[in-house]
Structure formats: C-alpha cells, structure tokens
Amino acid sequence: MAMARPDFLIAGVPKAGTSALHAALAPHPQLYLSAVKEPKFFLTDGPPPRHGGPGDVQTYQEHVWRREDYEALFAPAPPGALTGEATPFYLHDLDAHERIAKLLPDVRLILVLRDPVDRAHSNWAHLFGAGLEPEADFLRAVELEQRRKAAGWAPFWHYTDLGLYGSQLEHLLRHVPRERVLLLRYRDLRDDPAGTLDRVCAFLGVETGRLRAAPPDNVRPFVADTPANAAIRLALRTGARIGHRFPRPVRKVFRTPLLNLLHRGHQSRPFVTPAQRAALLPRFADEIRKLEDVSGESYADWLSLEHASRYRP
Template sequence: MLPDFIIIGAMKSGTSSLFHYLQLHPEVGMSAIKEVDFFIAENNYGKGVDWYRSQFTGNFSKYGEASPNYSKAHYFAGVPQRMHDLLPDVKLIYLVRDPIERIISHYTHNYSEGREHRTIEEALETLSDNHYVMCSKYFWQLNHFMEYYQGAQILVMPSRELKYERHSALQRVFAFVGVDEMFYDPAYEEQKHQSSQKRRKGRLSRLVLESPLIKTLKYYIPDAIKDPIKKATRPEITKPTLRPELRDKLREYLQPDVEKLQAFTGYSFSSWDI
C-alpha cells in the first residue's frame, strides 16, 4: 500500500495528536511508525519504495502518515518533488499554530532533548535562515509543495481548532481524506501530547531511553510506558519567555509570511500574536 494522505507538519503543531485521532477511525490505516521520513534523502529515501509500502498494512479505505520533517525545506531539500514523483494524487494536511509560540515550543523541545544548550535569546540572535524561525514560515514552506500540488490537494488547519473545536475539525479532516466524517470515538475527548511541563534529558535518561534496544523500539512503545520513564529520569524545566524586544522583532519578521498564508487559506489567524 501507499498513502492517500500525508500530514506534512508543522513540527510542534499537533501532528502527533492528529495522527492518534486518525488511528482511531476504522476506515483509516496510519503508518506503523509516525515519522516515516521516507521522502527525505538524508533519512529513509534510500530504503526504497518497497520499504515505504511495508509501513502501511491492514485492510483500510485510506492510508496515511505524518512526518513533520517534510515541511523543513530549508533543512531537507527536494521533498515535494520526490513525493510528487511517487504520489502525484496524494492529499496533504498542514497544521499551523501561532508562529512565535511554535518557535518557543520547538526550542523547549530541543532543550529538553539535550540538543540545544543555548538560551532562547542566543538561539534567536539572528532570524534570517534560523532553523526555529524557518519552521514557522508556514507559507514559505507550503509554497514548495504548491509547485507540485494543486490547492485542492492541500488542507491547512490551525491546530487551535483541533484543540478547542475538535469534533468539527476532525469532521473536516475526515471529509478531506475521504472517510466517514461523522465517525466518533470517546477517545476524541482526550487531549493527546500535552506539553505544558517539559523535562530535560540527563545522564540517567540517556542511559535508559537511548539504549540501542529502546532507540530501535521507541516508535512502537506506547506513551503509557514511555511517559513514566521520562518523568522518573528527567528533571523538570520551565518554558522560556521572550523579551518584548525580541518578540516584536519576530512579529515584524514573520508578518509578511503570515499575510501570504492568510490570503491563501482565508483564515484571519486572529488569535496569533502577530
């Protein structure tokens, strides 16, 4: 099997939650692992199409995957073209959130994983070509896909709708994908992957969670098992705040991209601090 739809991002915008909710739909078969990253040359593209097909099993009407790295064109080049070469008719779902809040969440995630050692002020000292900032330039990222896919193949959804208007948001997603939009599961009442309190990886956490066995199996281990391990082995950290001057600088830098996204989607994004 090959996917009928792909959640392309954005990172830290609710992709894990949407992946989980779609898994519950009886007509939808999601990939064996969430972040397949097949169309990224540096990751799994070299494994070949047969490997990619093997990620989709079972008897379902529609199949899908979610790889937020696909919408990091500044970092992973050529994704839309590779995708279109294999899947010219695939549908794309792009979740977006307040760009500045996404940047803070992205930084906090990297810091908690031990991949970021700078303060957030240091990490955002230069905005041009900044990895955190580029991931929040949603229209710029989306424009790379629009070179190959028609607008009717793309669904842009504010992650705020998935959080606060979940039923109607999921109905839109189901209708877009082409499955029963009225399907409901009681688990849809649950908020998945809440991240208000992060924990930083320490030596003990790395020994446990980065052992060869766990790294191999991490995508298959339920959160109910992983989360208590993280809680027991990682110290809590506090989400950073931005100086008003830096926040203003980010607003000014991101505003043109937000305006283009508004024009493309028809959304006002009035809740965003831009």
C-alpha cells in the same frame, strides 16, 4: 511492482499537534495510519545524513528511506482503508514537495499550522527539556540558528525557518493542487477536536462523527536552568554525540534514568513573553501575509504583538 502508496500525508508542521492528530485518526475504521509515526521517507533520495547536532545521527538512523521498507508500513492496512502517515517536516523541505508529487500524484496533504513564534518557542522548549538544546535562553538559541544550519544540524533545530509557512505553501502548491491541501490551525485541534477531526474526515472522504478527541501527545516536561540540571543535560548531549554507535536498547538503558532525573518535579513550560514575541514577530510578518495571500485564509491574529498563546509549548 507498484508502490504501496499512502493516500494522505500529515505533512506539517513540527510542534503543532501532528502527533495528536496521528493518534486521533488511527482508531477510525476507514483509515490506517502507519505504526511508524514519522517515517520521513520523502526527506531524502537515499540514505539520510551521517552527521548533525546533538541527537541528530540517532534520529537519522530511524528514517525509513528504503522504498521497500516504506511500502511495508502500509501492508497491514485492511482492504479498502485509506492509508496515511505523519511527517511534519515535509512542508519545510522544498525538495520533498517534488518527490511527493512524483510518487503520489493523487495524494491529499494535511497541514496543521501554529503561530510561528509560539511554534519556535515550543520547538526550543522541547529540545531543552530533552537535554539536547545547550542554550537556556530562547532568543539566543534563535540567533544561533544560521550557524547551526551551516554546521549541518537537522531541520528540527531550525526554529524560525520551520515557520516560514507562506513561502513553503506557495512552493508546495506548484506541485499539489490547492483542493488537495487541507489547512488546519493548532488552536482548532486543541479547542474543537471533534469539529476539526470531522473536517479532516470530510476532506479524506470517510465517515464523520466517529472521532471526538485528540489526545495530548509528544509533550515533554520543562526543566529549570539549575547547575544540577545543566550537568544532567551535558551528560545527555554527550550521550547523544556517541549514542549512534550503540543499539537503541542500549541507548535507552543509559538515557532513560538521566531523563527521569532531569524531569523530576514536572515543571510547566513557560509561555512566550511579550519581549520574545516583539523580538521575533518581524521575522515572520511578511511570511504570515504571504500565507494569507496564498491560502486565501486570515491569520491576522498572528500579526498582533498583543497575541498571547493560551497553550504551553
């Protein structure tokens, strides 16, 4: 039986507005976005791993890895609607590129890219705010990345690897023609949502002018590094290590009160500091230049030490 194939994928990158884009496109009458935002179907050839960092096993349990389950995500689509899903790790996973090209030879891919230093910092802040990141120092957490990768921690912990866009896009274009890949900037989605959504609709071949806003989504409050919060975060990480043994509703009963306590006060997340940018930019400079060469677009502002994000992580 033929696969119920999505027509488009929002394929990258984490912490760059993919949740907001998914939510913004969903009301379009000519589009159907899967109810599961990140099915992650193309990240494995079979069952996902059974180990990883804090919270990874629970996330793996949410993967839609069986073909029949993936097909079922698009079964409710109205006749004639273009179907799609958003899994922002597809760009990072080089093996996923071949899987996508093989099963979806005509697919269109949408990539939302963000300054890689800002993206890495936002990634760390998200996990720290969830109580899962044990390291309160961003640069120290980055230094732990290779050790964590060797220990099998999931890609969301790969703070710098997720930002190697040049090599990732170069590999993707070996499998998918450039004309079927739309590159967007996170800042454009934030600053000009109507214009950016029109670009997406035009790329997909559906009516423009229908979508005006990209709602904020998937934004987690930041938490101060206090002794009380450290104890709550330790409790959350402990629960994350054993939570996969219990049904999701049971996990939520214990996790939700702890998160509510951790997020009391709703502190704003910090911006990237000049020192942090100076420390990390050299890791990305060659990749940014490669991205420019491969894409034919300029990302020169990302190469500036003076570049400062206007967006909190």
